[in-house]
Amino acid sequence: MGFKYCKEGHLMDPSWRCCPVCLAPLRGWLVRMGEGDRPGAVYPVHEGKSFIGSGADSEIRVCGGGLARLHAYLAVGDLCTIVDLGNGPAMTVNRVEAVKSGLIDGDVIGLGDSVFRIKLL
Numbered sequence: 770m771g772f773k774y775c776k777e778g779h780l781m782d783p784s785w786r787c788c789p790v791c792l793a794p795l796r797g798w799l800v801r802m803g804e805g806d807r808p809g810a811v812y813p814v815h816e817g818k819s820f821i822g823s824g825a826d827s828e829i830r831v832c833g834g835g836l837a838r839l840h841a842y843l844a845v846g847d848l849c850t851i852v853d854l855g856n857g858p859a860m861t862v863n864r865v866e867a868v869k870s871g872l873i874d875g876d877v878i879g880l881g882d883s884v885f886r887i888k889l890l
């Protein structure tokens with residue numbers, strides 16, 4: 770019974786020695802902007818599919834920013850795509866509402882009450 774967390778805060782089964790999220794190559798970061806809760810917070814973005822939300826089951830966990838438990842996901846491969854899961858207020862990309870959008874370095878993403886800039890490697 771019980772869970773543990775890796776150093777990045779991903780939920781892990783106690784029997785796992787390595788975090789399956791952190792084993793994926795780092796592809797960039799989401800940087801929280803504005804004057805809300807925790808401006809400047811940096812969230813690592815790894816290759817593959819990562820959920821963004823306030824819940825412990827989100828790979829990119831954002832607390833206190835008006836995000837749904839599972840708010841959106843990022844899919845990072847040759848391209849980077851973000852998809853709104855429809856569980857909260859509409860997502861915006863570069864201040865335009867979007868359900869799904871390709872992302873390039875520097876794009877600005879609005880989720881809940883929070884705004885992020887994506888930095889891709």
Ligand SMILES: [Zn+2]
Nearest residue numbers: 775779788791
């Ligand atoms: Zn991890």
